Amino acid sequence: MPPRINIPPVTRISLIVLLLQSALSAAIRYRQWTANSEIVIPYLNLVPQLSVVYPWTFLSTTLVESNVFTLSIACFTLYHGGRYLERAWSGREFAKFLLVGSLVPNVLTFGTTIFFFALTRNEGWTLMTIAGTIPLQISFLVAFSQLVPAHTVTLFRGILSLRVPRFPLLYIGLVTLLTLTPMLTVASWFLAVYGFIVSWTYLRFYKPVFPDLDASQPSHLRGDASETFAFAEFFPGPIRPFVAGISDQVFNVLVAMRLCSPFSAADISAARGDHHHHNFSQRGVPGSARAEAERRRALALKALDQRLHAATAHAAARAQNAPPPPAVVPPIPSATGPTVQSQPQSSAQKTMTVQSGGEMLGETSYNPDGEDRHGA
Template identity: 30%
Template structure:
């Protein structure tokens, strides 16, 4: 009983507030169905109703989806928000939600021009599951090697959760048409959340951007035998779109302070940080030396007193 109480407690106020927003938007859409045309992402109506790029991510059209979204939001926030901080947690949700909606909009337009089918333009698309997929990427970032047990039988490391989510969504999308509507949110939510965490998220402790560890590279979302191909393709794309500056940033300069290595991608910033680190280290060594001299002086005084 006590374990169950702990499991369903400790949810953050921010996540509770976001859950309330999801409930309110759902209730409004059910009581006034025409609001779906203004809140959901309908690519053919996004111009001039551009606000649906923001609102679509917070509109769930089924009660099952609403319950699932709220549960995942509360438990994910309980894990991620204390690590990232409330401000960064909210920025992550906003960035992933908006970038996912933009990607789905352009994908729908492209598919319409390729196929000529109007349903790509006028099917209401919405849901919080793009951000939920991003939460799994966040779990991969902070605890990749944590072992997770499902149904007391199936065991896997947390780093495979995003890949499993995408794989299951692709398989399920072939079974029902409704499930296919969720697939773009899952795929784009997974990708954009990784991109944000990899290059743009600011670490509140180090004030540095991104998570450049090899364990968080894009190829780690794929099985081992595919990683050389993915790394080669990613390297080509990086050179084409980011140039040599971005390629060199992956070499990650670092500075060391108190034995902790912190990644830095900007050479100028790295130089400044190394200088600050050196000064701090010198000050710390100087303080330690003064303390040792003081202790030594006290001991000499004590020895002299004993002799007397």
């Protein structure tokens, strides 16, 4: 009997809606397709000039993809990212994050197209389709940057090694390149930029935080005051001070307008957490205990792998150096099971052996103090 795939409820509902709406969009496009016209679906996708009478499109347009390639990427992102975040935050908080990360960027992009139409009087701005999971994809990258900021992802067999907080800007750069081609419109670039800013703002200042059992922090804590999640941390080192100066000025303006509240000393202390062990900053956000447990589990598996290799090599050396048994004495079958050499490797040992000896396309590692090796 095949194993049952366990998908949390909010992630499962989002995947079903994505597949149904994308299939409906494809069917409508197929029935109305002509060689000389561009098909728009104003009651499913957000089109500034046509979708005002369909207000639900400000939310539904996020879970609509127009081709198989982008649909595959969206399903992969929502399946893996949604499962991780929903289990780390709870279904209710994950649903709120999806709502903020999709609705607000769509509204901001809608307003941007109207603004450029008012400046240029070019009707193409208001007929531009605003759709796709781009704001959710970059929101997931920002959320991972908050939960596992010290993890490093190695790509292309060790050629490129980047920390998780570098991926949001790389994603924006990729979207920027694709907007120069017919694959994406400029609306996709606005969605990526607004999705990055909105998701970081929500996680930084507004998202409720579940208190960690291993850290003393108030139960009413909101946002993330840790230095590792500052806005400048997403940028490369040379321009980080410049970005930090600008972001501080913007923050001061928002505080003066009472749109944001400055962090208190208790918030900062809770975000720093326990920094006396292993030089690891225990951040006061949901998932910090999970990240620490994963780090300890990886270290334990590595130590177990080393011990198993040492025991196997020692037993093999003893077997080679042992004198042969007398010919007149027949061998007695062992009643204690196979020897160390013939025992099958455990699944954990096989996994660690492949990771340490084989070549992999991509892997992750935990490196809280080191810097990125190439261009990070």
